[in-house]
Amino acid sequence: MDLETVTPEDFGASLRGFGLNILVRDVPAQAAFLAEVFGAVPHRVSGDFAIIAYHGHLIQLHADHTYGSHPLLGLVPETPPRGAGASLHMFDSDPDIAAARAEDAGGMILQAPTNKPHGLRECCILCENGYAWVASRPLTDNERTAT
Template sequence: MDYETVSPTDFGASLRGLGLNLLVRDVLGEAAFLTEVFGMSAHRLSADFAIMVYHGQVMQLHADHTYGSHPLLGLVPESPPRGAGASIHLFQSDPDQAAARAGVAGGMILQPPVNKPHGLRECCILCADGYAWIASRPLTLEERKAL
């Protein structure tokens, strides 16, 4: 599917399985953050909407105003953090590289890269909208032995 030319109707009809759609104040800013920190690709990028692709997985960003008549918009807090309680795991992102890029891209490192007992090296980065993005990769054999 060509994400740059697919019609909204065809794109919507193609979606399957679990979907992730984030309401954000600034679609262009959030897309730039996700591209810079996690290497996502942005498609159909506008002030209203973006299709984001991460290792073949599709998610969507929508600007608040595109949900004008949707009841969910009334539940979104006026002041950050908006995404409190949700963590979005990106299992194929090197946490050390993501953490190094986060500050320049406007993110805040909530938890620096650390080896976890569940077999992953992770860091937690908050974007400007307060969503917790967890960059992680599997531990190496040496890192597992050191735990």
């Protein structure tokens, strides 16, 4: 499927398994953040919508106004953090690289890159929309023995 030319109807009908839709104030800015910090690939970026491809998975960004009659919109706070309590994990992202790129991309480091006892090196980055994005990768053998 060509994510640049697929119709909304065909794209929607193709979705399977688990999906992640995120409401944001500025779709192009959020798409640029995900591309810059995590190396995600944005498609069909507009003021209303974007498809974000990341390691074979798709994320959909929707502008707030596209959810005009959806009951969820009334629950979204006016100011961040919007996703309090949820962490959006970007596995296969080097946390050191993501953290180095985050501030220039409009993010704020909530937790610096850290080796975790569950076998991952992670950092937590808050984007301008208030979502907590976690960049992580498996610990190397040397990092495992050092913890």
